[in-house]
Amino acid sequence: MFAVQFDRHGPASVLSLAEREMPAVPAGCVLVHVRAAGVSPVDVALRAGGTPVAASLHLPHITGIDAAGVVVGIGAGLSDVTLGDEVFGTVLLTEFGGAAAEYAVLALWGAKPAAWSWAEAGAAGSAVETATRALDLLDIVPGAVVIVEGAAGGVGSMAAQLAAARGARVFGTARQESLHIVASLPGITPVRAGDDWSDTFGPLGIHRADAALDASGAGVLGALVEATGSAHTVVTIADPTAAEHGVRLTRGVLAGESTGNHGLRSLAALAERTGVRVLLRGSFPFGEAAAAHAAAEVRPRWGKVALVNDQPRASPLG
Ligand SMILES: NC(=O)c1ccc[n+]([C@@H]2O[C@H](COP(=O)([O-])OP(=O)(O)OC[C@H]3O[C@@H](n4cnc5c(N)ncnc54)[C@H](OP(=O)(O)O)[C@@H]3O)[C@@H](O)[C@H]2O)c1
Incomplete structure (x- = not known):
């Protein structure tokens, strides 16, 4: 071959x-x-x-x-x-x-x-598997306010859509050049990377986010802990300093964790129902x-x- x-x-x-x-x-x-x-x-x-x-x-x-x-x-x-x-x-x-x-x-x-x-x-x-595994750790319920950092990226764009499919109200960050990519995802509110979360949430009457996923590895964990009010409601797939913030870093099979394979198994039906795309x-x-x-x-x-x-x-x- x-x-x-x-x-x-x-x-x-x-x-x-x-x-x-x-x-x-x-x-x-x-x-x-x-x-x-x-x-x-x-x-x-x-x-x-x-x-x-x-x-x-x-x-x-x-x-x-x-x-x-x-x-x-x-x-x-x-x-x-x-x-x-x-x-x-x-x-x-x-x-x-x-x-x-x-x-x-x-x-x-x-x-x-x-x-x-x-x-x-x-x-x-791997984007579907990783996003599924990370969202599982965040235990997202319908109506939850969820932040996805790096929402224009391969994993982040999938995670934002899968969180929305779980009924979350999703805020996805990207740098200025890629904000339009996040805006193209139905149901995801684009937020410029680095913007203060209280400035974003305040006018919307949101006190704090319920959960946050860092798919950027861009040094945002401190801000995410502040935005959700707890390190236990933040997961990163890409920031090796996670432990310093008390945040969970998920690495999947490489760390002996269970996989997000069920996300792959159910994706065809989900894509038909919700239009999740790549x-x-x-x-x-x-x-x-x-x-x-x-x-x-x-x-x-x-x-x-x-x-x-x-x-x-x-x-x-x-
Ligand atoms: N733990 C796991 O199981 C696992 C699995 C898969 C991937 N990963 C890791 O997770 C990370 C993401 O993977 P990926 O495949 O999605 O990579 P990717 O496609 O490169 O996505 C990362 C995204 O984050 C953006 N970004 C950078 N700085 C940002 C900031 N300050 N705010 C918002 N967005 C920012 C990048 O944009 P720019 O290009 O403009 O910087 C890019 O769009 C990588 O480090 C990868 O190695 C981990």
Whole structure:
């Protein structure tokens, strides 16, 4: 099969298409004929190197943690999936890659929402999983006032929509350049990053927020604790100083936590009911993976970048 890989860390140009062995399908996982894969900030960081996790990768490394495609293989122990199902999801996250290939193993997945393109679905898996997991920790009830910091980003834009789908009144922050992106999300009130929360809430008669999710990692935890009145009503996915603020940092399977896989499983029905969508900033064929990674690095970052298998060879299902 072909795969997008790198054999050394460095700029986007280290990526190339290469022939690789088909992966085996572990128990509890599915093998998909990939139609699209995502390019996340974590994929960019792993390729660039310079972190302990990047240094631990076996090279050459197939990039990508998110993919969507057609199920062509089913691991032992699964009874809720059928060959030919169209799904989207994530690889085994402890592998840190394997999605940007003709075939990929998905460990977490759900049915592909009918209204989503392959590119949108391919880029969405870890954003849905992370947003679901983080919102679960915040225990959001209908009518709750919820802040999402970094609401233009890949995870943040999904979290804002999923919080709104849970009935919350959502305020999503972005920097000035990306405020219009947040404004394009139905039901989300855009707030400029750094604005004082009491100035935002006061005129609306809101005393304080009920919960806050930091998906920006931009050093906002102190302000969020103040805005909600408690460290226990704030969760971050990206700020390593969380403990200093008494705030929960969720890292999912990497920290032995339970996953937000149920968010993937229920997304197709939710998308049909509420119109939850993926903000797609760019879509590139697999052969232009370097351009896709370069695009994913450009700031301001909003939404997701996808790699599309635009010339799929016949799958084992024909
Ligand atoms: N813990 C987990 O399980 C987990 C899972 C997935 C991702 N992550 C981490 O979570 C973070 C977000 O991931 P992602 O994929 O959503 O990244 P992303 O697409 O780059 O989103 C981050 C967003 O935050 C924005 N931002 C930066 N400073 C801000 C500020 N002061 N106020 C409001 N928004 C601000 C960025 O905009 P600009 O480009 O303009 O700065 C960008 O839109 C990353 O650090 C990622 O590594 C953690």
